[in-house]
Amino acid sequence: MNQKIDQFDQKILQLLQDDARMSHAEIGRQVHLSQPAVSERIKRLESSNIIRGYRADINPKALGYDITAMIRVSTQQGRPYSQYVSDCPEIVDCYTVTGEDGAVMRVLARDVEHLQRIINELNAFGSTSTAIVLTTHVAGKAIAIPNPD
Known part of the structure; x- marks a missing residue:
């Protein structure tokens, strides 16, 4: 910091x-x-960008998003996905990661068919692996503030 x-x-x-x-x-x-x-x-x-913004905590289920999924994409060279994930409203988080996968994203979908459409579109950028979230134990947890020295 x-x-x-x-x-x-x-x-x-x-x-x-x-x-x-x-x-x-x-x-x-x-x-x-x-x-x-x-x-x-x-x-x-x-x-100083310590506080980046203020947001409302919205319940996705209340808006009809019954499925939350984590999708890993093994991106292929020359197939940039950043514009797609920026434009896709159902992708609420996307991280470039180390390891075999190039990206991990959290996706909201209304139903299985909706999720399948998103997966099919992501397959244009590389192979995907999807896990549907069953239970959320921690989300939006407050960031621990370090003690001042």
Whole structure:
């Protein structure tokens, strides 16, 4: 990490991970700083790219995505997939990885037929291996904030 964080930043980051909608005034009350001081710290954490953004936690099943799958793609030379995965709304995470597979992605699908269509499209970039998620034990876990030195 390029920027040093102190115990106030550490607590602010933890509070925002717990509730990104918490007001700066409430954060100030909990960390014993003024609202303007908290606002300035949050701006600094944002400008230094420690805080990258704020998002809503959406339940995919509530939107009709009954299947979550992990798809590994053994990409083939000269068949770049990055544009496809960027444009495909059902691919919610994609990581370039080491090992036999070139990429691992988390995919949401409405049903098996929908998932099969996505797999067929990904096969244009290399061979795929798919695992359907049965249970999620940990997701969106807060990042551990290192203790300031």
